[in-house]
Amino acid sequence: EVLLVQSGAEVKKPGESLKISCKGSGYNFATYWIGWVRQMPGKGLEWMGIIYPGDSDTRYSPSFQGQVTISADKSISTAYLQWSSLRASDTAMYYCATLINFRAALNYWGQGTLVTVSS
Amino acid sequence: EIVLTQSPGTLSLSPGERATLSCRASQSVSSSYLAWYQQKPGQAPRLLIYGASSRATGIPDRFSGSGSGTDFSLTISRLEPEDFAVYYCQQYDSSPRTFGQGTKVEIK
Numbered sequence: 001e002v003l004l005v006q007s008g009a010e011v012k013k014p015g016e017s018l019k020i021s022c023k024g025s026g027y028n029f030a031t032y033w034i035g036w037v038r039q040m041p042g043k044g045l046e047w048m049g050i051i052y053p054g055d056s057d058t059r060y061s062p063s064f065q066g067q068v069t070i071s072a073d074k075s076i077s078t079a080y081l082q083w084s085s086l087r088a089s090d091t092a093m094y095y096c097a098t099l100i101n102f103r104a105a106l107n108y109w110g111q112g113t114l115v116t117v118s119s
Numbered sequence: 120e121i122v123l124t125q126s127p128g129t130l131s132l133s134p135g136e137r138a139t140l141s142c143r144a145s146q147s148v149s150s151s152y153l154a155w156y157q158q159k160p161g162q163a164p165r166l167l168i169y170g171a172s173s174r175a176t177g178i179p180d181r182f183s184g185s186g187s188g189t190d191f192s193l194t195i196s197r198l199e200p201e202d203f204a205v206y207y208c209q210q211y212d213s214s215p216r217t218f219g220q221g222t223k224v225e226i227k
Contacts, residue, residue: 035216037164045156045164045207047216061215062120095163103211105154105169112163 002026004096004110011116012086019082020113022096029077030054033099035106036070036081040092050099051079086117121146121210125219131227138195140222142208147188152212155184155193158221159204167206168193198224 007021022034036048049060053072060070072079079096094113097106122145132138142153151171156164166175168184171191181196195202203226208219 044221045158045209045218047209047218050216059214063215097164099211103152105166105175105209105211106156106164107166107169107175109163109165 002108006110006113009114022079024077030074034079037095123219125222129223133227140193142191144189148210148212154209156207
């Protein structure tokens with residue numbers, strides 16, 4: 001069974017850094033792309049970017065380029081989403097999900113990580 | 120960037136009725152690289168349809184997708200109580216991938 005388990009909810013202050021994780025199991029982690037999706041409170045889904053854990057090939061949506069860093073460690077089957085300096089506007093639910101290839105739908109989803117940024 | 124526009128914003132229907140949701144793209148989505156997702160409150164989205172018309176694993180056959188080019192639709196033939204949710208379309212033809220703004224299917 002394919003499972004993606006994300007790290008727990010975070011409460012941070014503006015300007016702080018953060019790294020959240022997404023651990024895959026039940027499949028060959030290195031061979032499926034992982035995508036990240038943001039959902040701000042009460043809003044729709046936004047595509048952030050994707051990474052191929054096999055070689056760390058990463059593609060960002062222009063809206064998120066330079067705002068976040070996506071990475072992966074295939075040795076521990078884990079993908080990451082990180083911020084160097086959080087803003088209140090980063091408050092959102094963040095989901096990871098798998099793609100079987102570069103041009104594919106998001107087929108398995110993590111449970112989401114709620115990030116709250118408040119002073 | 121391909122902009123996806125979903126309509127209507129909200130659909131008010133009764134259980135047993137038929138629901139038809141629309142997703143229109145600002146430019147053609149080649150090879151039908153279009154997916155539909157369902158999201159219930161407090162839950163992660165779930166893939167329903169990929170390739171515009173193929174049901175994902177475990178999805179009941181009351182869900183069907185159709186369309187090509189710039190016009191796509193999701194049909195729920197007979198609404199079950201568990202189908203009341205928000206539905207999103209997404210294109211994965213070009214970068215950046217984009218989502219529609221969602222259609223809420225609510226109980227009338």
